[in-house]
Amino acid sequence: MMKSWTARPQLVTMGVVLIALATSVMIRASQVEPRVASEVEPTTYAIQGARIVTLAGRPIERGTVVISDGRIAAVGADAPIPTGAEVIEAEGLQVYPGLFDAISSLGLTEIGAVAATNDETELGDFNPQLLAAQAVHPASEHIPVARASGLTHALSVPGIGESSLVPGQASAIHLAGWTIEEMLLSRTAALVVNWPTYRLTSSGPPNFSRRSRSFAEAKKEHDEKIRQLSEWLDQARHYGAAVEKGSRDRISPDRKLEALVPVTRGELPVLVNADRVREIKEAVDFCEKQKLRMILAGGADAYKLTDLLASKKIPVVLGPIQALPSSEDEPYDIRYTTPAVLHKAGVLFALGTFNSSDSRTLPYEIGNAVSYGLPWEAALAAITKAPAEIFGVADTVGTVEVGKLGNIIVTDGDPLEIQTVVKYLFVNGRLTALDNRHLRLYEQYRARPKPATK
Amino acid sequence: MTRQLGTRSKRVLIALTAALAWGTARVPAHAQAASDTVVIRDATILTASHGRIEQGSILVRDGKIAAVGPSVDTPGGATVIDGSGLFVTPGLIDCHSHMAIDGGVNEGSISVSSMAGTDDVLDPTTVEIYRAAAGGVTTANILHGSANAIGGTNAVIKLRWGKDAEGIRFEGAPPGIKFALGENPKRSNSSLQPGTERRYPATRMGVIDVVREAFTDAVEYQAKWRRYEAGDTAGVPPARDLKLEPLVEVLEGKRLVHAHSYRSDEILQLLRLAEEIGFKIATLQHVLEGYKVADEIAAHGAGASTFSDWWAYKVEAFDAIPYNAALMTERGVVVSINSDSAEEVRHLNQEAAKAMRFGGLSEEQALQLVTLNPARQLQVDERVGSIDVGKDADLVLWKNHPLSVYAVAQKVFIDGQLYFDREEDLARRAALEKEKQELLAKEKARREPDDKKKAPRVPTVETTRRARPRWEQQP
Numbered sequence: 001m002m003k004s005w006t007a008r009p010q011l012v013t014m015g016v017v018l019i020a021l022a023t024s025v026m027i028r029a030s031q032v033e034p035r036v037a038s039e040v041e042p043t044t045y046a047i048q049g050a051r052i053v054t055l056a057g058r059p060i061e062r063g064t065v066v067i068s069d070g071r072i073a074a075v076g077a078d079a080p081i082p083t084g085a086e087v088i089e090a091e092g093l094q095v096y097p098g099l100f101d102a103i104s105s106l107g108l109t110e111i112g113a114v115a116a117t118n119d120e121t122e123l124g125d126f127n128p129q130l131l132a133a134q135a136v137h138p139a140s141e142h143i144p145v146a147r148a149s150g151l152t153h154a155l156s157v158p159g160i161g162e163s164s165l166v167p168g169q170a171s172a173i174h175l176a177g178w179t180i181e182e183m184l185l186s187r188t189a190a191l192v193v194n195w196p197t198y199r200l201t202s203s204g205p206p207n208f209s210r211r212s213r214s215f216a217e218a219k220k221e222h223d224e225k226i227r228q229l230s231e232w233l234d235q236a237r238h239y240g241a242a243v244e245k246g247s248r249d250r251i252s253p254d255r256k257l258e259a260l261v262p263v264t265r266g267e268l269p270v271l272v273n274a275d276r277v278r279e280i281k282e283a284v285d286f287c288e289k290q291k292l293r294m295i296l297a298g299g300a301d302a303y304k305l306t307d308l309l310a311s312k313k314i315p316v317v318l319g320p321i322q323a324l325p326s327s328e329d330e331p332y333d334i335r336y337t338t339p340a341v342l343h344k345a346g347v348l349f350a351l352g353t354f355n356s357s358d359s360r361t362l363p364y365e366i367g368n369a370v371s372y373g374l375p376w377e378a379a380l381a382a383i384t385k386a387p388a389e390i391f392g393v394a395d396t397v398g399t400v401e402v403g404k405l406g407n408i409i410v411t412d413g414d415p416l417e418i419q420t421v422v423k424y425l426f427v428n429g430r431l432t433a434l435d436n437r438h439l440r441l442y443e444q445y446r447a448r449p450k451p452a453t454k
Numbered sequence: 455m456t457r458q459l460g461t462r463s464k465r466v467l468i469a470l471t472a473a474l475a476w477g478t479a480r481v482p483a484h485a486q487a488a489s490d491t492v493v494i495r496d497a498t499i500l501t502a503s504h505g506r507i508e509q510g511s512i513l514v515r516d517g518k519i520a521a522v523g524p525s526v527d528t529p530g531g532a533t534v535i536d537g538s539g540l541f542v543t544p545g546l547i548d549c550h551s552h553m554a555i556d557g558g559v560n561e562g563s564i565s566v567s568s569m570a571g572t573d574d575v576l577d578p579t580t581v582e583i584y585r586a587a588a589g590g591v592t593t594a595n596i597l598h599g600s601a602n603a604i605g606g607t608n609a610v611i612k613l614r615w616g617k618d619a620e621g622i623r624f625e626g627a628p629p630g631i632k633f634a635l636g637e638n639p640k641r642s643n644s645s646l647q648p649g650t651e652r653r654y655p656a657t658r659m660g661v662i663d664v665v666r667e668a669f670t671d672a673v674e675y676q677a678k679w680r681r682y683e684a685g686d687t688a689g690v691p692p693a694r695d696l697k698l699e700p701l702v703e704v705l706e707g708k709r710l711v712h713a714h715s716y717r718s719d720e721i722l723q724l725l726r727l728a729e730e731i732g733f734k735i736a737t738l739q740h741v742l743e744g745y746k747v748a749d750e751i752a753a754h755g756a757g758a759s760t761f762s763d764w765w766a767y768k769v770e771a772f773d774a775i776p777y778n779a780a781l782m783t784e785r786g787v788v789v790s791i792n793s794d795s796a797e798e799v800r801h802l803n804q805e806a807a808k809a810m811r812f813g814g815l816s817e818e819q820a821l822q823l824v825t826l827n828p829a830r831q832l833q834v835d836e837r838v839g840s841i842d843v844g845k846d847a848d849l850v851l852w853k854n855h856p857l858s859v860y861a862v863a864q865k866v867f868i869d870g871q872l873y874f875d876r877e878e879d880l881a882r883r884a885a886l887e888k889e890k891q892e893l894l895a896k897e898k899a900r901r902e903p904d905d906k907k908k909a910p911r912v913p914t915v916e917t918t919r920r921a922r923p924r925w926e927q928q929p
Contacts, residue, residue, distance in 0.1 A: 113643045113768035142766065324797045328581050329890065331883060332588045332800075357766035364804065367859035417859055418807045438765075442777040442813070445745050446784075453753075 050090035054400040067406040070429035098152025098407035102387035103352025107136030121159035128259040130168030144436035149360035152407040176427035190271035196225040236260035269293040275300035306345035315348040340373030350387035367416030497537025503840035514847040517869035545592025545848030547828035549759040550792035553582040560599030571607030589800035590850040603664035605632035634714035672701035710736035716770035718746035742774035748785035757831035762805035780813020790828035807857035
């Protein structure tokens with residue numbers, strides 16, 4: 001049975017006469033539960049008395065954030081509280097933009113080892129027409145778990161890091177909603193390209209054991225894939241031009257080419273997964289020649305190419321910081337120092353977990369880079385503002401500013417620290433439950449009576 | 455021809471990489487040669503056994519903790535380390551690791567592989583040891599894989615990077631053996647290679663049956679030896695059985711059972727089987743549903759060594775919760791948090807901190823998850839696991855609170871010797887990079903005439919410290 005999330009409504013004593021007329025209620029995080037259908041959901045909230053880290057200018061030491069009809073309506077030290085607003089007393093708490101996992105598989109997988117629950121990677125090497133949003137499972141148990149760590153939205157990315165050359169398009173999704181339609185932040189945020197690597201081992205018939213192969217053989221396969229990609233793009237340009245000239249009825253529709261047209265016009269960025277220096281350089285060079293808008297994903301070696309990335313203005317979505325160096329003789333802390341190196345060089349970067357169940361570790365991952373030279377604000381930006389800029393949704397999310405969507409969190413401390421608890425979380429201006437599978441199991445088994453002794 | 459050259463260059467490159475890795479991480483000679491008496495002064499000491507000492511000092515002598523308290527004597531000639539603004543914890547202990555194993559971790563061809571063991575294949579040269587030490591880890595339980603209901607034997611090591619295989623052993627640590635329940639020994643998630651048949655067991659019933667069968671044999675084998683020892687066999691000893699010997703040691707309480715397990719039902723079945731046969735489970739490993747049967751685990755007296763927050767990677771991990779460690783602790787189980795990973799081991803301190811966020815453990819309880827509790831589980835708590843007089847001087851000096859994402863290990867001592875020093879590591883990087891470039895240039899210069907002649911040559915670079923490229927690690 002569901003109970004009202006405002007189980008213990010309490011009239012707030014108001015000092016100001018004007019505001020006293022408002023029927024505001026105080027709510028507690030632990031009481032936040034899904035509303036029953038008959039209840040009327042408030043559309044205006046006022047978070048009062050909190051320290052507000054807006055990431056758009058200096059933090060407001062003690063102020064109010066008003067959310068109305070899904071959007072941030074006011075932010076300031078003295079922002080007035082509208083009549084009828086549901087007031088959240090946030091004295092001693094802190095407001096931040098909701099966290100954004102810049103590359104995740106949220107919604108696309110449930111149990112790693114169970115193929116039936118996995119919708120991340122389609123068969124075939126070239127599927128630009130596929131769209132993550134069309135497979136996102138709004139009821140995935142991973143989503144509320146991610147919310148409990150302060151994530152309000154994420155990029156849901158198909159097939160990244162897999163062998164498929166073009167596994168599909170990534171969608172930016174809100175981490176709450178009854179249907180994908182309610183969850184959509186950006187239907188098509190980027191086209192995923194897994195840059196071909198030089199695979200020096202292969203497995204296959206007759207006995208499926210791994211065998212090494214020559215560099216020449218590996219290069220041949222690598223070059224062939226790039227040639228194919230190039231050819232697809234050429235065809236898409238012709239296709240786009242033909243359609244534009246109004247000759248659509250004379251050409252047979254091709255959905256793969258159609259999906260590529262915005263990429264060839266630079267309207268849709270390509271999210272290119274590459275880690276090694278050689279592959280990153282190739283990808284940068286290729287995208288420049290093809291006039292594609294490139295975002296580098298992964299980028300383990302990006303720290304060696306900061307001049308290139310900064311001068312070409314190529315943003316980077318790094319993978320987890322808690323990862324091993326890629327070679328034996330790299331410094332042991334290379335992944336920890338990489339964000340600081342990119343930051344210093346002026347490379348715009350974000351952080352992604354490249355994962356679904358681990359998405360909740362996003363803030364801790366970037367937190368690890370702070371002691372290795374990354375300014376704390378830049379760390380926070382890497383999981384809020386920067387990914388919003390990189391994926392073209394900075395006008396709606398990423399900072400606490402008037403007019404943006406109400407995707408914000410209220411915490412009891414530094415959002416990058418493990419011990420910090422997210423007290424309130426808003427998605428699309430809606431106060432959203434922090435309950436999840438793990439909390440439910442914990443409470444259920446914590447209440448288990450001691451077994452009878454035999 | 456090209457292929458030959460390729461192989462040769464690869465070998466040389468491996469040797470180069472190995473030489474460089476050795477250089478990168480080797481303990482500086484002067485650190486080793488430094489005074490055996492060390493005083494760490496004015497640090498915040500988290501003892502893991504008797505709380506926190508705000509401005510405390512530790513005296514280390516002959517590899518042991520000689521004194522700890524608000525102030526200690528500083529003998530003449532002692533190396534003094536200013537710990538002000540820093541934290542000290544005991545060296546962290548990883549109760550589930552597969553680092554430093556040369557080759558595969560699974561002898562997966564049979565369901566009882568107790569005759570094999572990681573102790574025979576320790577590789578003290580792997581850089582994994584140095585990287586783990588750089589995360590504050592000083593002791594690890596090197597376990598066999600989980601492909602078998604009864605797996606191979608273990609090795610407990612100290613991360614004395616630079617010593618040989620003998621030198622990294624944790625002398626005196628009780629031996630152990632790996633058991634495994636559930637999906638892995640059933641091989642539910644491994645794809646069969648064409649032409650191969652499935653192996654018994656394929657169900658949880660079969661897994662328990664394999665364990666019961668093996669111990670039925672072990673009990674009989676034990677009885678044979680007892681008859682012999684009692685003089686009942688006219689002086690003819692039974693034939694030795696290397697598979698059953700470790701199981702007899704389990705029956706005699708001389709070998710610890712570390713049982714990989716996930717679901718609460720299989721955990722309970724194993725505990726009851728062990729009770730029926732008459733032995734103890736020392737630790738349940740992973741034990742992701744341990745919180746569902748925490749009282750039963752506590753009553754048996756088994757320890758629980760779990761992950762902080764991994765879940766959903768397979769069906770038996772779908773009910774895993776990050777509150778597991780705290781909930782089991784609350785019910786009286788000795789709990790540790792382990793890594794099972796060459797990466798995760800580098801931040802066990804942060805993994806422990808998650809049990810404060812999820813389940814509300816105290817600072818000391820959380821720290822114990824990666825220090826004193828795994829020491830108790832491995833029955834080496836007389837030696838390590840807390841900062842107490844008489845214990846081994848396995849100590850970590852941290853910048854920032856060790857249970858924070860901002861913590862960075864600065865110095866790591868094992869037996870009073872410095873095995874990791876961040877300052878040294880940073881200072882050596884430029885020199886190592888220079889050395890690397892010089893070696894590469896030399897190799898290139900040497901290879902060029904080779905390429906012209908198209909004739910392979912015997913590599914002159916020392917290859918004894920062979921690195922293990924990934925492709926060789928495949929079973």
